[in-house]
Amino acid sequence: MDEVRPEPIEQIRRRHEGEWLLIKVTSHDENGLPKEGILLFHSPDREAVYEAVDAAFKRGENELLTCFAGPLVPEGWEVVLSVLDEV
């Protein structure tokens, strides 16, 4: 079986647009942010990726990254955030 080589995080994101990703982080940039990694799992379903986080930790992985590979908001949607403590 071919050895899976780390690749830039942004390259993985471009390849899997519209999906949630689980990546094993293999290197960091000068700011300590994730730079390269190995794609472990991808799915349009966020919950499935979170389940894969569980499985990856069970396998002994210790530095993982989850993200959504855009687009951020589907066409026709807008986002309104904010969470406030009740007084």
Place this chain on the structure above:
Amino acid sequence: MFWTRFDPTRPDVRFWARLLSPRGIVWCEMVLDTGSSRTVLDERLLARAGYDLIATPKVTVTTASGRVEAKVVTVRQISALGISADNFPVLAMPLSQPLGVDGLLGLDFLRRRNLLCNFDKGILLTLPFSRNFLHRLALSAQIFSAL
């Protein structure tokens, strides 16, 4: 000083956050939300990362769409934008899938440093609070060079 770039054409400002959990390190994407008084992480991610969501206190919070109940989880460490906080309480809530992020970084985290956002160029800076005139001068020089 910490600085990072974001895409100024996007409708939000999102960046990496590093979460130290009982099971290891999880990098996740969070959105800058200065309208939130509290930092929020998706409860499903926290649970998979090994945090106990059953024996945690609950609070009622107001969101843009109404009142909801949230769990308060103290994370071992959360780091983002050059800021790091140990034993930091976050709200654990389910976040909508179309939002496309794992959490919201709120004012409780952001107020630990000065925050400067250049929406034209897509540059976000965080700087320590100035201690005196000379320190303020040094910070100003750093801001100038970064922008």
